[in-house]
Amino acid sequence: MIELRVNGVLHQVEAGPETPLLYVLRNDLRMNGAKFGCGMGQCGACTVIVQGKPVFSCVTPLSSIGAREVVTIEGLGTLAHPSPLQASFIAHQAAQCGYCISGMIMRAQALLAANPHPDEATIREHMEPNLCRCGTHMRILAAIRVVAAGEHA
Template identity: 70%
Template sequence: MIQLTVNGVQHALDIDPSTPLLYALRNDLQLHGAKFGCGLGQCGACTVIVGDRAVFSCLLPVSAIGNRLVRTIEGLGTVDHPSPLQKSFIELQAAQCGYCIAGMVMRAQALLDRTPHPTEVQLREQMEPNLCRCGTHIRILAAIRQVAGLPEPAQATGASQ
């Protein structure tokens, strides 16, 4: 029996200890926010928070979680009461197809939980592992900056003076 605490709720799952966390979340707990993308830890669609770190849930066996708490997008907010980060993603229209967004939000939330006002370098380093095929990275970064109270980076004009 595997014991997991997900979004503050304790679960006892009768699953193989080598089962990836992603499958336990989706198949056993019916939490479908984390998506299967590549299965190789290269896209970030499956990103959740374990302990205080963003992890690729497709690569993490449930036996490796131990007593650490698991947070998924379902544990951040609701449709009626989104978290500040979710609200910012909505306001700035940071999603296009939406497939990557739960993973993006969870990776950003892990950073903001540890460092509420990260530097631009910290923000970009944290978000780099997650991919968006639709190309909304600019709006995703803007949504995170808004919550973190970071200024937008200076834009190069391209014109020489």
């Protein structure tokens, strides 16, 4: 049994210490927001926040999490009450197929939590590791920009 704190809740997880965090989230905790994309830390679909930092959960072994707090997209908001960033993604219709979006939102959320008003260059540099094969980057950036400017979506 390994203890894992996700979205403020402490879980006892029955998984080997080598299991990637993504597998624990999806298979053991049934949180399917984070997606398996490449499995190699190249696409960002699996991005979650660990102690304030965006990490590729597909290449983050469970044993490395320790007491650090994990936040997934399930921890941001609900369908009825989306977080400001989620609301902005919806308003901008930033998703096409949607596979990358949870990772996009979590990476952006990590930035906005540390720096609520990043400039355009900072946003672009920060979002660079996450890929969208549909090509909705312009809408994704627009959605983030609105929240970074402190406006409501």
